[in-house]
Amino acid sequence: GIQVEQSPPDLILQEGANSTLRCNFSDSVNNLQWFHQNPWGQLINLFYIPSGTKQNGRLSATTVATERYSLLYISSSQTTDSGVYFCALDYGGATNKLIFGTGTLLAVQP
Amino acid sequence: NAGVMQNPRHLVRRRGQEARLRCSPMKGHSHVYWYRQLPEEGLKFMVYLQKENIIDESGMPKERFSAEFPKEGPSILRIQQVVRGDSAAYFCASSRTDNSPLHFGNGTRLTVT
Numbered sequence: 001g002i003q004v005e006q007s008p009p010d011l012i013l014q015e016g017a018n019s020t021l022r023c024n025f026s027d028s029v030n031n032l033q034w035f036h037q038n039p040w041g042q043l044i045n046l047f048y049i050p051s052g053t054k055q056n057g058r059l060s061a062t063t064v065a066t067e068r069y070s071l072l073y074i075s076s077s078q079t080t081d082s083g084v085y086f087c088a089l090d091y092g093g094a095t096n097k098l099i100f101g102t103g104t105l106l107a108v109q110p
Numbered sequence: 111n112a113g114v115m116q117n118p119r120h121l122v123r124r125r126g127q128e129a130r131l132r133c134s135p136m137k138g139h140s141h142v143y144w145y146r147q148l149p150e151e152g153l154k155f156m157v158y159l160q161k162e163n164i165i166d167e168s169g170m171p172k173e174r175f176s177a178e179f180p181k182e183g184p185s186i187l188r189i190q191q192v193v194r195g196d197s198a199a200y201f202c203a204s205s206r207t208d209n210s211p212l213h214f215g216n217g218t219r220l221t222v223t
Binding site: 030031033035041042043044045048086088090091093094096097098100103 | 141143152153154155158165166168169199201203205208209210211212213214216217219
């Protein structure tokens, strides 16, 4: 089956710093999404991005489907950015039956 | 516009009891998914439903687990005769189509004692 790898597994930043999170996958995808799970356990959809580039405030994401990776950029990080960032991909059926990566645990320190 | 609503937020059951988890999708969303998050396994797909239909239940254990999404009312995930290994966070999610952004509820934390 499709493999999803995220890096780095964990990351500590000072407030105001920038970071790049990476998601590598082993097969072509029709559906790729980034999620943030905050320290209270809530899962927030950040981007639906099977290809191309999108921006939302301090966050942006780029997926290069032909090279099988996606990047999530966080600029001017804030303590509220702390939590786990997951990328998730479809199993090949172009639905929201998704396989999740193991996540990047981000801690932003004041 | 209310998000995905799950209840209860926390549920404690003794071994052998039944657990019922409820989920109301976002307004306008007809595609409902259930995921389970175990500390050592991460988030795993369980089942995909549309109104009155189970589309894909390949991630659900064959025994004791069932799901439904009736014509009226919320989607229900039912776990019969719970065991300690069922302790986990159960998340419901919904989307407008089967290939559009997926939005999660706050989850139900099930603890089996």
